Amino acid sequence: MSTTTHTTLTAEADRDAFAHVRDWIFDLDNTLYPRHSDLFSQIDQRMTSYIAELMTLPRDEARVVQKDLYRRYGTTLRGLMAEREIDPDAFLRFVHDIDYSWLEPNPHLGEAIAALPGRKFIFTNGDRGHAERAAKQLGVLDHFEDIFDIVASDLVPKPAAETYDKFVGLHAIEVEHSAMFEDLAKNLTVPKMLGMKTILVVPRNFETTFGDYWEHEGRDGNHIDFVTDDLTTFLRKIS
CATH class of the missing domain: 1.10.150 (DNA polymerase; domain 1)
Incomplete structure (x- = not known):
């Protein structure tokens, strides 16, 4: 994976890149919970x-x-x-009629999210019930201000610009003081254009199987500020 257009979180100075952030926006599937949970x-x-x-x-x-x-x-x-x-x-x-016990509770992730200053949101192309059940199983649900789901977006999914506009308007998001975490690079294009910090969450050890490679097209683009394969560690370093 190329790192020529990305910043990696390696030094204390990088924490300053997030000092202005007051709204933290997280995708759900394969972002808040890891892809390897399956x-x-x-x-x-x-x-x-x-x-x-x-x-x-x-x-x-x-x-x-x-x-x-x-x-x-x-x-x-x-x-x-x-x-x-x-x-x-x-x-x-x-x-969404599935077995959520596949997710292991992650108290360390919950602590890292709780330590972030300001509001936290889940922004998902799934529905609210799915997001609530998954976040509850992870042990992080109580740390979030709200969930913006596919129903709230009038069934228009990310990466449509109008969906981000609905989310920003509904929650009075100051985009220049926001950061968005996603596992799909295409879903970070609009947030970057709006002025958010963008963080791509990739599979552990940056592995991508051939079968889903096309989903990750553009992950070396300039619209991505940071890349991590360990969300908990990343959040600990910036909080």
Whole structure:
């Protein structure tokens, strides 16, 4: 992974880069909880099952459709709404009916989030119920001011600029005093344009499997200020 356009958190002076931040914004899936927990794989498989039943397709063909919709529309849900006019509430209930015990409680992460000065938000393309259950299992839910979910964004997912505008307006975010943490580089383009500090959270040891490489396109871009594969340690160093 190239580091030519990124700052790494290596010295005390880097803490000054966040001294002005008062609003801390976190994506949920594969950001607040680590990718290696594999929780999202359950959601991913249930989306495949939903499409297989909806379209009467074998699972392998349903998965191709699923990934195509995701790439073209930003979320599988958005694609199914556009092309199949599905009930979004029913879809969200179905795909988030998963086993949250896969997540290990992370009290150290909770302590690091609590130590950050100012407000903390979860900003997710999932729904509120999923975010609450995952954050509760991690042991970090009580540290957050609010959750901005796909329903709050009128079902328009990140990285659409209008979704960030809704979030910023709803919570009176001062973007120049904000930082956003995400596992998908494309979702940090608009925050950087708005004036936020941007932090890309990558898999541990910066590993990316071939199968999901396209999701991480642009992760060496100038719209990313910092990169970390250890969110807890990163937050400890800047708080």
